[in-house]
Amino acid sequence: MDIELLRNFLEIARLGSMTKAASSLHISQPTLSVQMKSLEEVLGRKLFRKEGRNLVMTEEGELLERRAADIIGLTDKTLSEFRALSDSLGGDVRIGCAESVLIDHLALAVKKIKKKRPFLRCHITSGDTAIVTSILEQGLIDFAIIVEPPDLDRYDSIRIPGVDTWCAVIPEDSPLAAKKSLTFDYIKNEPIIMSKQSFLADLPRWCGSRRDELTIFGYLNLFYNGTRFVKNHMAILLTFAGLAESGNGLAVRPLSPALSNRMYIVWKKRQIFSPAARDLLEILRENAEKEPVNE
Template sequence: MDVYVLRNFLAIAEHGNMTHAAEALHISQSALSMQVKRLEGELGKQLFVRHSRHLALTDEGQLLKQRAETIVGLMDKTVAEFHALDELGGGEIRAGCAESHLIGRFARAFASFREDYPRVRIDITSGGTDQVLGLLARDEIDLAIIVEPPHLDRYHFIEVPGTDEWGAVVRADDPLAELGEVTVDDLVGRELHISRQSLTEDLPRWAGPRLGELRFLGHYNLAYNGAVFVREGLGVLLTFRHLIDCHPGSGLYFRPLSPPLRNKMFIVWQKNQVFTPIVQRFVEHLTAVLGRAGHVGLTAEHGDTAGGEVASEKAGRKGGKPAP
């Protein structure tokens, strides 16, 4: 199976039309059609269903598309890495990042790294911890930035200094905006938004056995999208401080959870990872810059509930609306 043919197959799948794909690839339609026939013959499966005006992938075609994207991507990555061997001052660093204001520390480390390597580039993919670790496992990124403890048998890591604080994002006209902090009691009976990962990994540390009393309207991948629903009067968003614009005049308020719930952030890479020279230098730079204040190679405790049991309602929680 030729990578060149796989690239052409992906072009046909993208355009959904043999003629348009051939024009984009600058080859004849007959040559492209012959490649598809040979590919179908090699695999013993039909890859496209031919309609009057377009081509649609069969189930087998969809499977090949997924595999071809991976194969072509790895081929391009391999070529780029070998080119980078002779270009230590440049090259690309690929990172997958969970949402956190602590990403600022990573960005500042990259900025200082560029002082010595001004031609280096950064490619950032945003997603939840499961998503970015999946990319790391498939060698589609060099580093994963996650907000839960890494598995010591799989990863080397740097613990990023600082923590993310959990809270509730609500509209200005929501009764919760009048509170200084939010407890489980305050959220019972409310419709909540939270990421699926945090629902299983983080919220149980805070709500404990009362988790079953909470009702969830929806799940989000990026907190911004959850905030859009909150602005429309649809529920309460549970997320980290600093991710959503809650400045005065924004119409939204952030209220911290009580007892506090916090997460640590980690930069991880696989133990068997083979880096390009520029990525290796960057990891060494990260270790020097963040490792002094953070933790390299040994897992620290992942956040806490800083008060253990869910606290009873504190006296004096109500009474003039606190600042957003």
């Protein structure tokens, strides 16, 4: 399948109109229609159906949309890497990472490499371990930063110095705000919002089998969205300290006993890096070796 054909298909899917897509792509509508007919013949499936004036993807079209995004993303990354072979001042580095104050280590490494490569472009995708390792496996990113021990059979890794400590983000007018720290019994009857990964992997280290006594309001991947529910007195948020601060309607209190996580930078074994990604990895490794690891 031709990459440009897939790009054009995605534009139709995005706009829901052959006419709008043709205008956006600066080609004629008949040409675009012929391209999509050709693509459907190659695949042996209809990709769109008409609903009023709009084009809606079929189930097969939705499958192609997901695959096309992956194919184009990997193609663009490959082309970028080959262009970077002769680009000593720039290049692209793609990283998937969890939200954490320990990302400062990454930011400082990028800052250092920018002295050597002033035109470096750094692309960040945020998500939990399942999300970032999935796109790492697809080859769409160079590194993933995760908050649980890596699978050493699949990945090489660097341990990031320091730890993330858990806290609860609560409304500042909540009775819980009068507490210096929050125990399990203080929060067990409160609606809680947090990442599902942490609910499954981290809370048992804090409260053991009592985890299932908690009232779970819902799950999220990005902490900021959770703070909006806290401000509206709908739930309390469990997340890493440092991501939210007390004030502006919020109060932040540590959990008791303390709960903490380590972070790791991982990449696929036998992975081939672009020059820019290789430079960044060297700096991250040097920094990890220089700085003591705090438990």
